Amino acid sequence: MTTNIHAGTDMSMSTPDLEQFRKQRLREAGLRATPSRLAVLELLDRSSVPLSHGEVVQVFRAKPWDRATLYRNLLDLVRGRLARRIDVGDRIWRFEIATPHPHDTSHPHFVCTTCKQISCMPGIDLRVIRSEDIPKAVQNQEIDVEIRGLCDICRSRSKR
């Protein structure tokens, strides 16, 4: 769990220009730049892992924002294509910042079926062996690929 937050200080204390940039991104997405939306966007910006609604609520538990508000903030960001909502198989939606450059989604995610740890697998690609009956979405890489198995830690632990 590495938290290399650059500013090192409070979420709400980002430099004015970054804040302005976030406001701009929200408005370009057709969203008003409200305090909670700015904070959620900043949180996703800074997070190296996708966050669940519950985790976002936890992070902002000292703030006056309601869980429904944060929930709708997250959905708003997804609607405005500033974030993506993903499901890694543990029945909890997670939200991650949408990368500015289009379609970085093509790298698989590895999910440990025991500890639920998620890791990105840019070193793995799909190979089509036989092309009959391959959906067009696959051919066009408009897909999410999820690999489920035991991570090395849980794997060595389970080897009897």
Place this chain on the structure above:
Amino acid sequence: MTTNIHAGTDMSMSTPDLEQFRKQRLREAGLRATPSRLAVLELLDRSSVPLSHGEVVQVFRAKPWDRATLYRNLLDLVRGRLARRIDVGDRIWRFEIATPHPHDTSHPHFVCTTCKQISCMPGIDLRVIRSEDIPKAVQNQEIDVEIRGLCDICRSRSKR
């Protein structure tokens, strides 16, 4: 909700030998052959797609069986390795009959994010581009691969 599953060739009218075979399978799994368990097992046997608990409840809504009973029936079948519980990413467990031959899971599954239809993709394999940080489970193919996207039908429908 259109429900025309009033069984013409009724669920409960299977041939006696098939019924006996199912009873036998249940007992070999260490489970008593109760009416509801037999019916659930038969339903999974006959279904070509994985079914959720809610769908099973729907199918048997005319029967006197409680939803908790059907739920536990499904878990019992999984426990006895007569069925598998899978999660296709919509936070609803689905149950499918366990194939007799072991570990047929090595081919990817394609799941339509809209219609939830699942299809097998034996023509697709994983290719490791860079081998750093690849979990051993992946190297040893001890994994489930799930590809999520729009199936061709839903895809053409969504193209505006």
Place this chain on the structure above:
DNA sequence: AGGCCACCTGCAACTCTTATGCAATTACTG
């Protein structure tokens, strides 16, 4: 600078799926 109003928030309540405790019932064993 100030007002307007559509968008946004807070609150409460709700759905849906999954899950469990307990008393009554029942499938199997002998």
Place this chain on the structure above:
DNA sequence: CAGTAATTGCATAAGAGTTGCAGGTGGCCT
């Protein structure tokens, strides 16, 4: 065919996700 442990029915609950509504407010327009 009775005894008993497994199973069921009912009630209930946790947890994530979702929504209706009344009141608040960001940002445009003057």
